[in-house]
Amino acid sequence: MTVTLPFTASNGVTIDRDLEGDLAASSGQYLGKDAEQAFRELFAAQHPNAHGLHRDSRFPEYIFIRQHRSDDGDGRAVGVIDLEQKEFFTAWENLNRDSRERWIIAGHAWLDANPDPAPWMDAKPGEVWRLTTKSEQSNENAWRLESGAFMFDDGGFVLADEIVAGERIWPKADA
The missing domain is CATH 2.30.30 (SH3 type barrels.)
Known part of the structure; x- marks a missing residue:
């Protein structure tokens, strides 16, 4: 997701660049409590994968999170969070490859597109x-x-x- 400035956080504080190009909060605070929350939301919006949560534009109803501890003989595992049904599933790369379940197809597609780093x-x-x-x-x-x-x-x-x-x-x- 591309985030443009000015950016308004959920608490109403707006972040923009001042005349010198520095980030400034509309609350007039540099790192006060409100400004800190706004900056956190700005950075989270700019870097949605920073906490290990991933999106895939082909499957907008899901969030993916790599589950290294669940890797086993069925391969790498990914958690699939269904935002619409409010459910959590785990998909393994070598299990149920012929499934017609959308969350499994999405999990396999995400794993295929995101190999672990060498x-x-x-x-x-x-x-x-x-x-x-x-x-x-x-x-x-x-x-x-x-x-x-x-x-x-x-x-x-x-x-x-x-x-x-x-x-x-x-x-x-x-x-």
């Missing part, structure tokens, strides 16, 4: 990974730099979006 995307600076890249298609050791890139033993660099497979080799996962 593990190397969360690599920390200093970790060593064995990586396979799109261009080389070979395993090479690389370590994560502060910049977010990976550096190979020979001094070459690769960005995370060029990696097709990876395994952390240091420190060990159980360390």
Whole structure:
């Protein structure tokens, strides 16, 4: 959802930019209680996925929330909140793929469109990974730099979006 300024929160406080381009609340408060609530609503409207809640324009009656703890042999799980019926369901990516239930179809569509991020995307600076890249298609050791890139033993660099497979080799996962 795109949010434009001025923005009026549910408490009636309007947020807009002042002459210097700073955000200002109509209440005259910078971070008073009313202005704080208005800013929170503004930021929530600008970033609806910040709390793990997701929307899909193809299924406007649902909100989706990834349920990592429910992943099992049936695959990844997603919670499906039906806003119209006020019900909550869980859909698994490999279960009931032939269902005609709209919430299950919506859950599968959301899971298909939102794969979990690759593990190397969360690599920390200093970790060593064995990586396979799109261009080389070979395993090479690389370590994560502060910049977010990976550096190979020979001094070459690769960005995370060029990696097709990876395994952390240091420190060990159980360390």
